[in-house]
Amino acid sequence: xxxxxxxxxxxxxxxxxxxxxxxxxxxxxxxxxxxxxxxxxxxxxxxxxxxxxxxxxxxxxxxxxxxxxxxxxxxxxxxxxxxxxxxxxxxxxxxxxxxxxxxxxxxxxxxxxxxxxxxxxxxxxxxxxxxxxxxxxxxxxxxxxxxxxxxxxxxxxxxxxxxxxxxxxxxxxxxxxxxxxxxxxxxxxxxxxxxxxxxxxxxxxxxxxxxxxxxxxxxxxxxxxxxxxxxxxxxxxxxxxxxxxxxxxxxxxxxxxxxxxxxxxxxxxxxxxxxxxxxxxxxxxxxxxxxxxxxxxxxxxxxxxxxxxxxxxxxxxxxxxxxxxxxxxxxxxxxxxxxxxxxxxxxxxxxxxxxxxxxxxxxxxxxxxxxxxxxxxxxxxxxxxxxxxxxxxxxxxxxxxxxxxxxxxxxxxxxxxxxxxxxxxxxxxxxx
Numbered sequence: 001x002x003x004x005x006x007x008x009x010x011x012x013x014x015x016x017x018x019x020x021x022x023x024x025x026x027x028x029x030x031x032x033x034x035x036x037x038x039x040x041x042x043x044x045x046x047x048x049x050x051x052x053x054x055x056x057x058x059x060x061x062x063x064x065x066x067x068x069x070x071x072x073x074x075x076x077x078x079x080x081x082x083x084x085x086x087x088x089x090x091x092x093x094x095x096x097x098x099x100x101x102x103x104x105x106x107x108x109x110x111x112x113x114x115x116x117x118x119x120x121x122x123x124x125x126x127x128x129x130x131x132x133x134x135x136x137x138x139x140x141x142x143x144x145x146x147x148x149x150x151x152x153x154x155x156x157x158x159x160x161x162x163x164x165x166x167x168x169x170x171x172x173x174x175x176x177x178x179x180x181x182x183x184x185x186x187x188x189x190x191x192x193x194x195x196x197x198x199x200x201x202x203x204x205x206x207x208x209x210x211x212x213x214x215x216x217x218x219x220x221x222x223x224x225x226x227x228x229x230x231x232x233x234x235x236x237x238x239x240x241x242x243x244x245x246x247x248x249x250x251x252x253x254x255x256x257x258x259x260x261x262x263x264x265x266x267x268x269x270x271x272x273x274x275x276x277x278x279x280x281x282x283x284x285x286x287x288x289x290x291x292x293x294x295x296x297x298x299x300x301x302x303x304x305x306x307x308x309x310x311x312x313x314x315x316x317x318x319x320x321x322x323x324x325x326x327x328x329x330x331x332x333x334x335x336x337x338x339x340x341x342x343x344x345x346x347x348x349x350x351x352x353x354x355x356x357x358x359x360x361x362x363x364x365x366x367x368x369x370x371x372x373x374x375x376x377x378x379x380x381x382x383x384x385x386x387x388x389x390x391x392x393x394x395x396x397x398x399x400x401x402x403x404x405x406x407x408x409x410x411x412x413x414x415x416x417x418x419x420x421x422x423x424x425x426x427x428x429x430x431x432x
Contacts, residue, residue, distance in 0.1 A: 009203040011176075012168050013057055015064060021199070022161040023054055026152050033058075033152055040066055042101070044122050044129040046137050046146070049154030052198030055132035058154075059103040062130065068099035074106070083117045087127065094126040107131030108140035115142045122148050156197025163192050165199050169206050181210065183222040190224075194231045205230060245276075249284060252327065257292050261331035268327050269320075278319050282308040285326050296336035296411030303329050334411030342404035349399060356396035389426050 014020045017027055017034060026033040036042050042062065047055040063070035071086055090100035102118070104110065121127045122145065129149060131137075137146055157165075166188050170181050191209070195202035208230050213220040248271050255263035271281060286304040293300035307326035311319040365376035380390035393400055407413035407420065 007204070008169050008173065008207040009200050012165070012172050012203065014054075014061065017061055017065075020054065020057065020061065021164050022157045023058075023154050026154070027058070037062055037065055040068075042066070042128050042130075044127075044149040046107070046131045046133065046141060046149045046151045047154055048133050048135075048137050048151055050156050050197060051134055052195075052200035052202075053154045053157055054199065055154055056103075056105060059105075059130050059132065062101065063103070066099070066101055068101045068128065069093060070101045070103065073102060073104045080114050080117055083114055087117060087121045090121060091124070091126045094124070099128065100126065101128045101130060103130045103132070105132050106134075108133040108135040108137070112142055115145050119145050119148075157199050158197070159189065159192040162195055162197075162199055162202045163188060165203060166191060166206055169203050170210075173207075173210055177220075178218075179215065180219045181213070181222070182219055183209075183213075184224075187222065187224060187227050190227055191231070248274075249281070252281070253284070253288060253292075256288060256327060256331045257335065259331055259335065261328045264327045264331045265324055268323055272316065272320055272323070278311040278316055278323060279308070281323055282311045282326075285323070285330060288330055291340040292335055292337055293330060293333045293411075294336045294339035294413075295416055296334040296408065296413050298412070300330055300333045334413075336408045336410045336413050338406055338408050338413065342406070345402075346404050349402070353396075353398060356398055359393055359396065361392055362394055387426050389423055391427050 017037065020027060025031060027037075028034065033045075047058060049055060059072075063072075069090075071090075073083070073086075086102065090102070093100055104118075107115070118127070118129055119142075122129050129145075131141065131149065133140060137149075137151055141149075170183070173179075174181055191202055191205050195205065209222055209226055210220065212226050212230065213222040215221075248267055251267040252264055252271070255261075255267060268281065272278065282304070286301070286308055289300040289304040303326050307322050310322040314322070360374045361376065361378035363370075363375045365371045370376075378392070380392055382388050382390055395402060405420075407417035
């Protein structure tokens with residue numbers, strides 16, 4: 001391909017559903033979207049999925065198969081004025097029973113006003129909207145518009161899907177360049193795996209690889225060294241401000257909660273490799289230590305705090321090993337959410353009954369007047385008692401029987417359960 005030629009990815013873009021690769025769950029035989037496309041009876045749609053999985057290609061296939069007027073908007077190039085002009089024309093067309101399909105690439109980049117401009121025309125049926133987004137539409141598409149669209153989730157392509165595209169790309173390259181390409185199947189698989197489910201990335205890499213191969217006797221040979229030079233460092237799929245950020249921190253939490261140190265360390269590495277602030281991760285580990293480990297192993301909080309301190313003092317890359325230390329420890333620690341549950345239940349009671357009075361016996365009485373009116377009356381100083389526990393009521397009357405902290409059978413919590421049982425027995429004995 002010359003410097004100004006059409007990209008290989010564009011040349012081999014599928015033009016029909018039969019040529020389309022992947023997404024069998026929505027466009028395979030008897031799948032719902034395929035039926036809708038074949039019947040030319042589409043509702044408004046949102047295609048949600050990662051880059052390079054076929055969202056725009058599907059829209060272009062629909063454009064070729066539908067009998068409607070097909071208009072494409074790019075969120076980075078289209079203003080509210082252009083949107084309103086096209087919507088007005090679509091409304092005129094609808095009066096003459098002519099359908100209009102509007103494809104909005106990267107719809108998550110449209111602001112609320114731009115998205116709202118589509119709403120009345122989607123509601124009236126003047127247009128069928130197809131939006132494509134890499135971001136969660138629950139957060140990026142206005143609710144009123146989203147509720148009127150059918151969301152289809154497109155998945156990352158499998159290595160097998162991408163191999164189909166790569167072979168198709170090689171065939172087209174051979175036809176265009178009148179040359180035979182020699183590349184081992186395991187090297188194609190390496191490109192496929194490197195591309196992380198992104199078909200467009202895979203074809204772009206293939207194009208660079210083919211442009212770097214050695215030509216001899218009308219045969220282009222690609223070896224492993226060329227592949228390694230072009231794929232020497234993968235760009236992590238990680239956006240510190242996007243959904244993947246929250247997906248991966250969630251993966252760390254849930255892997256640790258499930259006592260899986262292997263997965264937890266992997267997701268930690270993904271975040272750090274993507275440029276995440278180590279202090280952000282360290283703060284989440286401190287939270288996890290009390291929320292998911294709690295009194296089952298109080299050392300977890302000490303380890304997490306020490307990790308935070310190390311990250312603050314050292315920064316990356318040195319503190320990566322401290323984060324791994326803490327992540328592995330928290331993964332292997334016994335788990336209990338009893339403290340977390342206790343706190344949430346107490347907070348819930350506070351919100352339901354925000355002004356319950358403090359029992360008089362545990363109120364402070366710094367003045368004579370307060371003592372006269374009963375403040376501190378009946379208070380017993382626990383240190384003066386034999387077992388260091390008094391039979392005082394410390395909760396408000398409405399909550400006097402509440403049990404917030406309920407130890408589990410994990411880690412050291414059975415010991416705390418025994419202590420609480422003993423204390424309760426002492427209190428009950430004193431009240432009898």
